[in-house]
Amino acid sequence: DVVLTQSPATLSVTPGERISLSCRASESVDTYLHWYQQKPNESPRLLIKYASQSISGIPSRFSGSGSGTDFTLSINGVELEDLSIYYCQQGNSLPYTFGAGTKLELK
């Protein structure tokens, strides 16, 4: 199984700053790496597909990069509504797997 390691586990942020979240795969997943945002008591929401492709309706401050085993989700100008948990997920091979998540909290 592909193991996805997300770091950091928790990130304390100040509104307006640019931040980066990491997702590292135990083997190459090409660009079959997707990012989700989950707020408390809500279902996950797709943020970025195929490592770097934007999703309609998602604010442009969210962007993704990477391929192979190293991926990054960036938020350019964090807003209070972005305080959530972020998960990466690989769709390259079964079983599909998720990272353990990175929680954004207010500094």
Added chain:
Amino acid sequence: QVQLMESGPGLVQPSETLSLTCTVSGFSLTSYNVHWVRQPPGKGLEWMGVMWSGGSTDYNSALKSRLSISRDTSKNQVFLKMNSLQSEDTTTYYCARETWYFDYWGQGVMVTVSS
């Protein structure tokens, strides 16, 4: 518009069988894959299995001996059955549409395993 909605019992007795239904609208089960994903309280997401658009299934090897996924395309429903439930199966269960990524999710159904 695309919607998925899970339904099922909120409480299941230990060792019994869980039956959940995912009712979809806005797309065809013969054109899209539908997965089941679960999330224990305060924890991360675990992939459980998939009903492929062609009608075959795949399962998480850790759950395979207890899990069965089926569908009724005429009713736009995908079913999950898992037997021998234990306390660690207390979690929120989601169904999600997949096109290499999970683009639509149901609201989730919380299931508690307790006597």
